[in-house]
Structure formats: C-alpha cells, structure tokens
Amino acid sequence: MKIGVIGTGYVGLPTGVGFAELGNSIICCDKMIEKVEQLNAGKITLYEEGLEELFNKNINKNIVFTTSLEKCVKESDIIIIAVGTPPHPITKEADMKYIFAAAEEIASSLTEYKLIAIKSTVPVGTGDQVEAIIKEKTNVSFDLISLPEFLREGFAVRDFFHPDRVICGTNNEKCKEVIRELYKPISDNILFTNRRSSELIKYASNAFLSIKIHYINEIANLCEEVGADISEVANGIGMDKRIGDKFLVAGPGYGGSCFPKDTNAIAYIARENKIDLSLVEAAIKGNNNRVKDMAQKIIKKIKNVKDPTLAVLGLAFKGGTDDCRQSPAIDIIQEVIHCFENFNKKINIICYDPKAMPQAKTLIGDKVKFADDMYSVAENADVLTILTEWSDFKELDLSKLKMKQKNIVDLRNILDGKKAKEKGFDYTCIGKII
Numbered sequence: 001m002k003i004g005v006i007g008t009g010y011v012g013l014p015t016g017v018g019f020a021e022l023g024n025s026i027i028c029c030d031k032m033i034e035k036v037e038q039l040n041a042g043k044i045t046l047y048e049e050g051l052e053e054l055f056n057k058n059i060n061k062n063i064v065f066t067t068s069l070e071k072c073v074k075e076s077d078i079i080i081i082a083v084g085t086p087p088h089p090i091t092k093e094a095d096m097k098y099i100f101a102a103a104e105e106i107a108s109s110l111t112e113y114k115l116i117a118i119k120s121t122v123p124v125g126t127g128d129q130v131e132a133i134i135k136e137k138t139n140v141s142f143d144l145i146s147l148p149e150f151l152r153e154g155f156a157v158r159d160f161f162h163p164d165r166v167i168c169g170t171n172n173e174k175c176k177e178v179i180r181e182l183y184k185p186i187s188d189n190i191l192f193t194n195r196r197s198s199e200l201i202k203y204a205s206n207a208f209l210s211i212k213i214h215y216i217n218e219i220a221n222l223c224e225e226v227g228a229d230i231s232e233v234a235n236g237i238g239m240d241k242r243i244g245d246k247f248l249v250a251g252p253g254y255g256g257s258c259f260p261k262d263t264n265a266i267a268y269i270a271r272e273n274k275i276d277l278s279l280v281e282a283a284i285k286g287n288n289n290r291v292k293d294m295a296q297k298i299i300k301k302i303k304n305v306k307d308p309t310l311a312v313l314g315l316a317f318k319g320g321t322d323d324c325r326q327s328p329a330i331d332i333i334q335e336v337i338h339c340f341e342n343f344n345k346k347i348n349i350i351c352y353d354p355k356a357m358p359q360a361k362t363l364i365g366d367k368v369k370f371a372d373d374m375y376s377v378a379e380n381a382d383v384l385t386i387l388t389e390w391s392d393f394k395e396l397d398l399s400k401l402k403m404k405q406k407n408i409v410d411l412r413n414i415l416d417g418k419k420a421k422e423k424g425f426d427y428t429c430i431g432k433i434i
C-alpha cells in the first residue's frame, strides 16, 4: 500500500519504518528541513532500539522523506497523521494546532479519494473537527478514522510488530477492510469501535497505567514505613491475574511525552464535561509531588557536606530511549539544584547517560557537567544516584567506583542493595530499607 505519514517523531518514524519493512511504500513528511535532509541522507534522527537497522534497510527503497505535505498526500492512498499534541502550558489540555494545521494542508492537497487516519493522541471529538475542517475546504471524498498508537518508547519496534491489539475507530466497512489488510502481517486482533470510543480508549489506557504506577509508588512509601519490601509486595500483587504483573515497578514517578500529558488532557476533558476523574487527579498530584520526595532522598545525604558533588546515572525518562521530555531524572536534578540555591549553598552535579546526553544538554547543559562513562561520573562524588533503569547500570561493578563518600541513592532499585552494603556503601532505594 502507499502510505503517507505526517510527522517523523517517536510515533511517526517507527510507524513509517515499520510499515516500510512490511513492504509498503512510505512517504514521510516533516516541516523541519534539516531533519528531512538528514533522514534522506540515511541518518536516523532519534534513538529507538532496533529502529536504525530497519531504517537503513528500507531508506530510499520503501521509505522516503519530504517537507512537502502536498507531495506526501498526492503520492499516498492512506494518510497517517502522527504530529504532536503537546500540553497547553496553562490549561494542560492537548494543543491541537499541529493537527488542525495538518488538516488544512491535507484539504488543500486532496485531488482524489484518500483514507485519513489520526494516530496522534487527541481529545474525544477531534475526528469530527478534522473531518469538518477538511470538508469545508474541499468536495473531494475522503474517510477519516481514528487509529491510536500504543507503541512504548524503547520498545517501539517490538510493539509495532507484536501489538497486543489494534484499535480502530470507524463504522465504515470499506475502511475496516483496508485496515484489516494493512495490519494482516502483524495482527488480526483488531477492535473496531466508533471514532469517539477509539479516541477515548487511548487516553483511558494511558491514564489507567499512570494510576497503576502512582499506586505502586504510594505502596512503596508505605513499605518504607512498615518494614515491607516493595519488590516482594509488587510480585505478590501481580500474581493475581486480575491485577496483572505489569506496570508495578516503583520508581521516581512516571514521565515521558505521554503519561504526564495524557493524564492532564483526560482530566481536562472530564472537568469540561463535569465528570469527576478523582483517581486520575490523584495520580497527577502524587506524581508531581514525587519529584520533591525523590530529591529529598538525595539531599538528605549531602545537605551537610561542604561543596558536595552529586553523580547522576541516567537522564532519559526511562531506559532504552534518548528521550528526556518530562523525564523524572531531569526534574529531580532541577529540584536538587533549586533546594541548594534556597540553602545558599553550592552543589556540583555530573551526569552520565548512554544515549540521552545530547538531549539533556539542551535542557540542563548550563547547570551540570557530563561524564564519558558510568565510572568516571562517580569519581570524587559524595553521592551517586541512579535515575534511569539502563541495563548497563545493573552491571555496575561497585569495586571500580572511586567515590569520595560511599553513598548510593538508587531510585530505580536496580542494584543489589545487600551486596552494596557488604561493600561498605550506604545504600538507599525505594520501598525497602536495606
């Protein structure tokens, strides 16, 4: 099939490359000229496990990139909208300017029938709005469906080829047939719903997972007070199939470009509709507060040290990605800096992340230093904190650390705390006292 993908971010690029790998002909469009030039020159623009190989295999064969949305529309039968819907800075509702701009441009480029699919995460009713925008500009026929994305960053390639389910919002039989055909090589587990249900399924799924994480984080707080161990508790809870063992890993709070944005967006939709989504509101509040609590775990260790040095392992919002958007790691670092400023004290912070340092530099590059590897980062540090669960960090050989003080604050619970203690470290983690 000929598919046009609008947007080449963490959703658009894996989707385009994935469909290309399945033998479709893909044309991806992005407004950023340098990005398109880089992609057409065969250089991938984001890190995602396994994506680069598939990209290299398909570039300039099954997939090309353009800045012309018109070309993208004209050369495709299916158009997938995968542009961002960032939160509004004040109301936190999803900002729809990129979606509506894409709709306007698609309308001006339509010369024959197209199937248009919205893959971006959008408020309920967006399909109706986009349909209206296009209809106002053109008489050319088209169908508009909702096709939400459920890829996880870091696992996008795996999730693309092995989805739990495909959700498609349309009542149109012709569209259903096209989507069945498109997904045939990877899934026959397609749930067709009406367009609004499909739009809400995406928000409700992300909000549910956020609540689950918030819940296990609160249980971890309780574990610390009552002498229980969060790993054992989460294991025990997760063995109940009704609850499930996924998304029960306590940590520094959920981050990334999806959960914080989507919980706020669904809460906004509920308030607008005078519906009480108190669980979502509690997760948002609890997750925001968690940054301060996590920062305090670190500060406690160095508050009384003169000119302390904090070593940080991990900057991405989770392992397996270079993405630092809404990363708890970045927020915790900023909070530590803020607290030391309030104490009128200096703190030196030095960070290492295997993939996320270029992105982190644009966010906190003026406030912290960066190291070349996970051992040099800890040299002469008063405390070492782990903020992202990279698998490399699990292999950390503690005997190679040349720290000034042997303090570890492991906010991802990835080290063996007992071994760390045996080696003379003061070891703090989440949801258990070792």
Ligand code: UGA
Pocket: 121, 149, 150, 151, 152, 153, 154, 206, 209, 213, 246, 247, 248, 249, 250, 251, 252, 253, 254, 255, 256, 257, 258, 259, 317, 318
């Ligand atoms: C999430 C959803 O999992 C995807 O299904 C969805 O497609 C995507 O949002 C999206 O809306 O596009 P993603 O943001 O890539 O995917 O990352 P997750 O793996 O879901 O993790 C989100 C955050 O929760 C991370 O900060 C992670 O560290 C945290 N988390 C996750 C926990 O603290 N504990 C867990 O047990 C799981």
